[in-house]
Amino acid sequence: MIPPPPLVRIVVLICSLWSAAWAFSAPPPGVFDDLTLEQARQRAKDQHRLLIVYPRGRGRAFDLMDENTWNNPTLALWMKWHAVSVVVDAAESPLTFRALQRAGGPSLPIGRFPSVLVFFGDRLFTSVPDPRFSSYLTKDPYSGFGDPFGTATPIEELFYPRPTQILFQLDFTMDRLRGLETAWLARHEQMNPPPEPPEYVPMFAVADGSAPAVADPTPDEPIDVLQRWQTARQFVQDGLLYDATGQYTWLWERAPVLDPALSAARTVALPVDIADLVSRRPGARTRFERIRDQLGARLLWKDFEELFLWMVLNEALAEEQSTLEYLAAFTLDGEAEATMAPPEHRLAYTLLSSQKSWTGLLERITPDDLKWIQTQVGRLNRPRPRRINEQDWASLQALRRRLLIHQACRLYASALARGREGVAQQAAGILLESIGPRAGPALAATALAFGLPRQRQIPWLDAAESDGAAVAPLRRHLEAALARARPAIQP
Numbered sequence: 464m465i466p467p468p469p470l471v472r473i474v475v476l477i478c479s480l481w482s483a484a485w486a487f488s489a490p491p492p493g494v495f496d497d498l499t500l501e502q503a504r505q506r507a508k509d510q511h512r513l514l515i516v517y518p519r520g521r522g523r524a525f526d527l528m529d530e531n532t533w534n535n536p537t538l539a540l541w542m543k544w545h546a547v548s549v550v551v552d553a554a555e556s557p558l559t560f561r562a563l564q565r566a567g568g569p570s571l572p573i574g575r576f577p578s579v580l581v582f583f584g585d586r587l588f589t590s591v592p593d594p595r596f597s598s599y600l601t602k603d604p605y606s607g608f609g610d611p612f613g614t615a616t617p618i619e620e621l622f623y624p625r626p627t628q629i630l631f632q633l634d635f636t637m638d639r640l641r642g643l644e645t646a647w648l649a650r651h652e653q654m655n656p657p658p659e660p661p662e663y664v665p666m667f668a669v670a671d672g673s674a675p676a677v678a679d680p681t682p683d684e685p686i687d688v689l690q691r692w693q694t695a696r697q698f699v700q701d702g703l704l705y706d707a708t709g710q711y712t713w714l715w716e717r718a719p720v721l722d723p724a725l726s727a728a729r730t731v732a733l734p735v736d737i738a739d740l741v742s743r744r745p746g747a748r749t750r751f752e753r754i755r756d757q758l759g760a761r762l763l764w765k766d767f768e769e770l771f772l773w774m775v776l777n778e779a780l781a782e783e784q785s786t787l788e789y790l791a792a793f794t795l796d797g798e799a800e801a802t803m804a805p806p807e808h809r810l811a812y813t814l815l816s817s818q819k820s821w822t823g824l825l826e827r828i829t830p831d832d833l834k835w836i837q838t839q840v841g842r843l844n845r846p847r848p849r850r851i852n853e854q855d856w857a858s859l860q861a862l863r864r865r866l867l868i869h870q871a872c873r874l875y876a877s878a879l880a881r882g883r884e885g886v887a888q889q890a891a892g893i894l895l896e897s898i899g900p901r902a903g904p905a906l907a908a909t910a911l912a913f914g915l916p917r918q919r920q921i922p923w924l925d926a927a928e929s930d931g932a933a934v935a936p937l938r939r940h941l942e943a944a945l946a947r948a949r950p951a952i953q954p
Contacts (some may be wrong), residue, residue: 464778464798469573473673492550494533494539494542495517495548495549495550496547496549497545498549499549500549500551500556500559503516503547503548503549504582504585505548507546507547507582508584510547510654511647511650511651512545512546512547512651512655513545513547513581513582513583513588513633513636514546514547514548514549514581514583515544515546515547515548515549515580515581516548516549516550516551516563516579516580516581516582517548517549517550517551517579517580518551518553518560518563518564518565518573518574518578518580519550519551519552519553519577520553520560520573520574520575521553521554521636521839522571524576524577524623525577525623526578528577528623528624531623531625531626531788532624532626532629533623533851535626536631536756536759536760536799537626537630537759537760537762538626538629540658540760541630541633542633543658544655544658545633545637545651545655546581546633546658549663549729553565553574560573563580563744566580566587567587567590568579571592575622575772576592577623577624578590578591578592578624579591579624579629579632579788581632581633581636583636583640583644588636589632589635589636590632590725591624591628591629591632591633592624592628624788625788626788627788627789627790630932641832642644645866646736652730660760660761660762660764661757663757663758663761664685664757665716666712666716666750666753666754666757667709667712667715667716667717670709671751672746672749673708673746673747673749673750674705674708674709674746674747675705675706675708675709675713676709677709677710677712677713679717679721680721685936686721686722686936687936687939688717688718688721688722688725688936689722689725689908689911689936689937689940690940691710691713691714691718692714692733692912694710695707695710695711695714695736696736698710699736699739699740699743704740704743704744704746704747705744705746707740707747708740708744708746708747708750711733711736711737711740711747712750712751712754714729714733715729715733715737715751715754718733721897722933722936722937723932724904724905724907724908724927724932724937725905725908725932726868726905726932727868727869727872727873727905727906727908727909728781728872728905728908728909728912730771730772730775730821730822730869731821731822731823731869731873731876731908731909731912732823732876732912732913733871733912734775734778734779734822734823735779735822735823736778737751737776737779738778738779738780738781738822738846741779741780741781742860748780751776751779751780752780754771754776755776755777755780758770758772758773758776759773759785761919762789767811767815767858767859767861767862768861768862768865769813769861771815771821771866772816773786774786774815774821775821775822778820778821779822790812790815790816807851807855807858807859809858810859811858811859811862814862814863814866815866817835818835818849821869821870821873824873824876824877824880824913825873825874825877828874828877828878828883828886830868832874832886832890833874833886833889833890835870836867836870836871836874836890836893836894837893839863839866839867839870840867840893840897842863843860843863843864843867843897853876864898867894867897867898868894868898868902868905871890871891871893871902871906872905872906872909872910873909874886874887874890875887875890875891875894875906875909875910876909876910876912876913876915878890878913879910879913879915879917880913891923893908895923899930900923900926900927900929900930900932901927901930901932902928903920903922903923903924903927904923904924904927904932904934904937906920906923907920907923907924907937907941908937911937911940911941911944914944916941916944916945916948917945918945920941921938921941921942921945924937924938924941
């Protein structure tokens with residue numbers, strides 16, 4: 464295995480998201496159709512679809528493309544929906560490959576850089592990368608990005624097309640055709656209806672080698688999610704990791720449904736426990752990778768809540784590079800790809816990129832943490848911009864409200880853990896004033912998950928109960944924790 468690059472190139476590598484695997488690879492099966500170029504061209508015409516051609520050369524950049532781009536389920540689904548897609552391999556079809564090189568011309572050096580060609584009928588309609596936006600295509604590919612140690616990374620290895628970059632360009636192509644080829648697009652939509660989102664299969668009821676099935680409480684049993692959480696932690700302490708995996712699966716999927724007060728604790732504190740479990744048992748990683756990948760397969764439908772949960776699980780699995788890869792093209796607008804996203808999506812992705820991490824206690828507390836919360840409160844009260852329709856604005860504001868509650872609860876617990884009681888009360892006060900009494904149980908539950916009960920949390924539960932919230936199990940656990948901790952805790 465090639466050793467990791469020098470530290471001075473980390474920023475570049477975060478954006479380029481290198482894979483750790485360096486062996487030759489090929490596009491995964493099922494992404495491309497097993498057709499010749501002419502057969503694919505005819506099928507695309509018959510089915511009123513685009514023709515996507517991947518001219519595959521040789522080199523590390525193409526291996527990275529196969530490993531990190533074509534494995535993306537969202538991109539694969541889009542291609543199956545809107546296009547007929549084929550690979551033209553330089554070694555297997557040299558004449559066809561050279562014809563594609565001539566079609567690309569000098570501005571698109573096919574064979575040197577990985578590229579994706581998009582044909583409308585017989586016309587090369589666009590490409591990824593697009594020479595209009597990708598000035599690096601004209602640079603010396605072997606000059607690379609130098610560092611003090613004298614090594615260099617070839618440009619093509621840094622700028623091979625990522626899934627989001629391709630999806631942006633493909634969506635942009637469909638928008639252009641909507642204005643230029645209305646008759647074709649109407650026929651395309653008639654013959655190729657949009658697929659339904661893949662169904663999410665709840666894993667808590669699935670028994671396999673990774674975890675046992677865990678049932679919901681019966682109608683006669685009290686719903687006490689926090690008790691289940693304690694049981695899961697006890698299983699880990701006792702070394703019963705298989706059983707703990709089942710309990711944590713249930714907690715991840717069912718906690719916010721059965722006890723909404725735990726919604727913030729589920730995304731702030733529970734991933735810390737999951738990360739610990741995953742580090743102890745490979746089967747637990749397998750289980751939560753399956754949960755994460757199910758969410759990933761649904762990202763094409765732009766459900767911001769599911770996108771956030773996918774990001775949180777990436778953190779729990781120590782695979783944050785997947786999140787960076789997904790968000791980079793939306794937020795790092797160096798080559799103008801992000802301008803193609805709808806405004807509400809750009810705002811959502813920028814919001815989701817505003818924190819270095821979303822799980823666990825904050826490593827350090829700064830004035831910016833309170834400022835971030837105050838900023839989101841102000842933006843929650845803004846009127847809808849005219850360029851965003853009501854439904855999309857509602858989705859964006861729901862995400863903002865969700866992240867506000869999450870991060871305020873996280874800051875509250877972090878401040879308590881570091882003895883910053885004043886900051887904790889400021890964060891709680893801002894949240895309670897902006898969201899209302901229902902935020903009280905979320906604050907208390909998140910703090911309790913980290914072992915930080917406080918007497919002043921009891922009135923918050925009283926206020927929420929007066930507002931109609933069911934807080935009896937949380938109250939019972941909070942009072943028990945306070946009784947165990949007296950007189951060590953502050954009021």
